[in-house]
Amino acid sequence: MATGRYTSDLETGDVLGPVEFTLSPFVVREYCHGNEMHHPWFQDTDRPMVPPTMVHLQKLRLYTHACPAGTGPDARVHVEFDATCHDVVRAGEKLRATGRVAQRYVKRERTYVQVEIDLRAVEGDRPLITYRDTVIVAYKPGKVEA
Helix, strand or coil, rough: CCCCCHHHCCCCCEEEEEEEEEHHHHHHHHHHHCCCCCHHHHHHHCCCCCHHHHHHHHHHHHHHHHHHCCCCCCCCCEEEEEEEECCCCCCCCCCEEEEEEEEEEEECCCCEEEEEEEEEECCCHHHEEEEEEEEEEEEECCCCCC
16 A cells, blocks of 8 residues: 555555545636636636546545655656546535556556546535546666667
């Protein structure tokens, strides 16, 4: 279990969270502004819609709570992600994020970790977004053949 250590120490089966939080309209608007998402759904309302890509930040929130020592000896490299949206997420809604390390494996001298994240509304335990994220947490320095 990596809890309390580095994200590079995460092992298959490790559980991250749950973490409960609320995204303010200000945070959603700033995120969307920074990512050039200027649609009125995200910007021009008191309860803006949270864009699905913001779920990536919830992974970072889970890492911060579960592994406060940081990334580890190597920088974390984001490889790929896949998100499935089940319902609209609105700013001001109380949310709960949980994560589970689905697998850890080595390929071409690089250590990969795949985390599955579940984002739900606290009220009614309504599923909002499921998110699968793969990162490289360790790699051998030098040239690696493709």
